[in-house]
Amino acid sequence: MSLAIIEKEGLHLFVAELLRQKNTVVGVKDQSAVSSIPGDSGFYTYAPINSPGEMTLSFDVTLIPPKKYLLPAYEQLLTFNLSPGSIKADAPKEELIIFGVHPYDIIAINQMDKVFSAIPQDNHYLERRKRTTIIGIDPVKVAPRAFWSSMGADTVAGGFDLMLTDIGQCYVVDVGSKKGASLLKTAPRTREAAPAEVKERDKVRAEARKRCDANRLSFSYLELPSLLDGNEEHVIWEEKSHLCFSCGTCNLVCPTCYCFDVRDDVSIDLKKGSRYRTWDGCLLSDFARVAGGGNFRGHRADRYRHRFYRKGQFIYRRFGDIACVGCGRCSAQCPSDIADPVTVFNRLKEGI
Amino acid sequence: MGSPSPYLPGLATIMKIEEQTAMEKLFMVRPNDGKPLGHKPGQFVEVSVFGVGECPISVSSAPNKKTDFEICVRRAGNVTNALHNLKAGDVIGIRGPYGTHFPFEDLKGKDLLFVAGGLGIVPLRSFINYALERRRDYGRIIILFGARTPADRLFKAEIASLARRPDLEYLETVDVGDASWKGNVGVITTLFPKFTIDPKKTYAIMVGPPVMYRFAIAAARAKGLADDHIIVSLERKMKCGLGKCGHCQMGPVYVCQEGPVFNFAAIKNLEEALS
Numbered sequence: 001m002s003l004a005i006i007e008k009e010g011l012h013l014f015v016a017e018l019l020r021q022k023n024t025v026v027g028v029k030d031q032s033a034v035s036s037i038p039g040d041s042g043f044y045t046y047a048p049i050n051s052p053g054e055m056t057l058s059f060d061v062t063l064i065p066p067k068k069y070l071l072p073a074y075e076q077l078l079t080f081n082l083s084p085g086s087i088k089a090d091a092p093k094e095e096l097i098i099f100g101v102h103p104y105d106i107i108a109i110n111q112m113d114k115v116f117s118a119i120p121q122d123n124h125y126l127e128r129r130k131r132t133t134i135i136g137i138d139p140v141k142v143a144p145r146a147f148w149s150s151m152g153a154d155t156v157a158g159g160f161d162l163m164l165t166d167i168g169q170c171y172v173v174d175v176g177s178k179k180g181a182s183l184l185k186t187a188p189r190t191r192e193a194a195p196a197e198v199k200e201r202d203k204v205r206a207e208a209r210k211r212c213d214a215n216r217l218s219f220s221y222l223e224l225p226s227l228l229d230g231n232e233e234h235v236i237w238e239e240k241s242h243l244c245f246s247c248g249t250c251n252l253v254c255p256t257c258y259c260f261d262v263r264d265d266v267s268i269d270l271k272k273g274s275r276y277r278t279w280d281g282c283l284l285s286d287f288a289r290v291a292g293g294g295n296f297r298g299h300r301a302d303r304y305r306h307r308f309y310r311k312g313q314f315i316y317r318r319f320g321d322i323a324c325v326g327c328g329r330c331s332a333q334c335p336s337d338i339a340d341p342v343t344v345f346n347r348l349k350e351g352i
Numbered sequence: 353m354g355s356p357s358p359y360l361p362g363l364a365t366i367m368k369i370e371e372q373t374a375m376e377k378l379f380m381v382r383p384n385d386g387k388p389l390g391h392k393p394g395q396f397v398e399v400s401v402f403g404v405g406e407c408p409i410s411v412s413s414a415p416n417k418k419t420d421f422e423i424c425v426r427r428a429g430n431v432t433n434a435l436h437n438l439k440a441g442d443v444i445g446i447r448g449p450y451g452t453h454f455p456f457e458d459l460k461g462k463d464l465l466f467v468a469g470g471l472g473i474v475p476l477r478s479f480i481n482y483a484l485e486r487r488r489d490y491g492r493i494i495i496l497f498g499a500r501t502p503a504d505r506l507f508k509a510e511i512a513s514l515a516r517r518p519d520l521e522y523l524e525t526v527d528v529g530d531a532s533w534k535g536n537v538g539v540i541t542t543l544f545p546k547f548t549i550d551p552k553k554t555y556a557i558m559v560g561p562p563v564m565y566r567f568a569i570a571a572a573r574a575k576g577l578a579d580d581h582i583i584v585s586l587e588r589k590m591k592c593g594l595g596k597c598g599h600c601q602m603g604p605v606y607v608c609q610e611g612p613v614f615n616f617a618a619i620k621n622l623e624e625a626l627s
Contacts, residue, residue: 009481077359080402085551087402119595125353259598262359262591266403273403275359280597287599290429291407292471294562296602296624310601317604335463343614 003193003201004173006164010189011171015052017186020095022133024048026069027055027099028062048100057100057166060143061327065105065255066098070112070128071279077124077262078275092124104153104325106136106160107157108255110262111321113159115258118319133179136163139203140210145328149212149343151221155324165201172201218346221322223310231348232305240344241304243336244283250307250330250339251281256315256323282306308344353458358594362443367420368440372506376471377436378412378424383446384592389421392453393479394585394613398593399423400445401434408477408590408608411449414482424474424506450593452555452613454479454583462551467568469498469540469560473506475585476559482519493520494547498540498560502526502533521547540564551576559585565626569616582616583603586625
């Protein structure tokens with residue numbers, strides 16, 4: 001499919017049209033613009049927007065990935081009523097457009113799609129996914145801890161409905177689905193991209209990649225599964241995990257972490273209630289604790305190691321994907337700065 | 353939802369509750385839709401006490417044509433405590449059966465060495481009773497049962513009748529005896545010197561607490577059993593039973609999907625499997 005162009009002034013009109021058509025449009029907001037805390041450097045966040053002007057597309061990375069809309073931090077699965085003895089599953093009904101998703105986050109969503117589609121399917125996730133339109137945007141700014149260029153996540157071939165690249169005077173648009181194609185028809189001032197504009201897109205992408213290369217793995221990310229083989233007893237796990245608070249922040253902000261807990265809520269009359277799932281994290285001390293009190297990952301170092309193996313090897317062995325996309329959120333948000341995959345993996349590679 | 357929710361339990365009624373020990377009760381459960389559970393020995397179900405939550409519990413009865421099945425539950429957490437407070441006629445939720453099962457068909461004609469540590473007898477009972485109902489399909493049957501104290505022994509009456517059967521060998525032990533206990537005292541491996549096996553024909557099927565495996569596997573190996581002749585069932589936290597929630601992950605393996613029953617040879621090199 002050939003690439004399209006949306007003129008800059010056309011984009012606001014396009015977003016206005018999306019807001020008119022669909023239930024919810026989520027875009028990236030710059031929280032530093034609204035922070036009342038003096039000296040707050042702020043952060044970017046995905047949030048519902050009411051007008052095109054609320055949204056920024058030149059963000060480096062958001063604090064929390066867009067997974068929060070596909071696997072909500074709190075998602076009701078069932079409701080029950082014990083009096084008549086009935087129980088029913090809840091289904092998401094809302095149509096959603098997420099506007100402005102970077103390629104690395106789309107790759108993470110593609111991984112979640114694979115996990116939740118694996119038999120037995122998780123229809124709650126799949127239903128929500130089906131109702132979600134993803135409009136991607138190539139990053140121009142690079143977050144200080146990002147290393148997506150060395151995780152093969154600087155561009156993405158699929159998993160989006162539309163993918164935009166800001167080439168200065170306009171956006172080059174790649175259409176990734178029929179849904180994307182029909183949405184694009186509603187955008188004013190579109191046209192086919194000229195070869196020079198396509199070249200410009202490649203240049204913009206290459207420049208961003210180069211900036212991201214400032215922070216990189218010293219080897220190909222495809223070596224990760226074999227690099228981790230035999231490194232289970234490496235001193236780094238014990239050494240770094242001494243500083244781990246077991247707070248689970250790295251899990252919360254990770255776009256490829258999808259583990260959850262299941263809990264019940266009950267009304268005050270003890271008759272009605274709901275079952276919901278909520279994010280959980282393998283760095284939390286009770287994550288692998290069983291009812292009898294045994295804890296199969298009771299040591300901090302074991303939990304810390306598990307996370308890196310899960311990213312670099314376990315998910316690869318199961319689903320064929322490296323479960324780290326180089327967004328750098330974990331390293332940026334870890335209170336004691338021990339979560340950086342670049343530091344850990346490069347150290348393993350050095351063999352010291 | 354266009355497709356059914358995999359988290360939606362079927363309603364089931366508790367038909368009978370039998371106290372086993374101070375900590376364990378046996379529940380006979382009947383699915384309200386009248387359909388048999390259709391489980392195989394070694395599989396588990398997710399049991400719901402609505403308003404409290406859900407937890408994985410092994411099915412303890414042998415597969416049969418009846419709709420009722422049994423679960424034996426230790427009072428250990430919120431859901432199991434709530435289960436213990438229920439009475440016959442109360443309604444619970446059941447999802448499943450889930451997971452792998454003991455290779456009861458592949459083991460036809462073989463000698464079976466059951467090694468049950470404490471609550472490990474609960475899933476093993478499903479296979480033991482299945483094998484005893486088809487006694488001629490299997491070779492020798494040796495059952496080793498270890499409990500902490502005489503008071504902790506599950507299925508006492510049933511076991512007493514097992515012990516009297518001439519077509520099986522039954523050995524048991526307690527970690528700590530009392531005045532009434534005349535039998536063996538010591539961990540389960542102290543039973544191993546008391547019998548001989550033909551390691552080529554014999555398969556050990558063990559279920560017990562994590563600490564038991566290391567020693568029981570060593571004892572089985574010392575008897576000449578190859579690693580692929582040792583079958584284990586592993587306990588893990590399983591919130592979903594569908595390979596999604598991540599709690600039971602053991603390397604690239606999800607215990608709720610590829611387990612809980614494993615051939616030891618397949619998992620012996622997996623970090624965290626038996627630690």
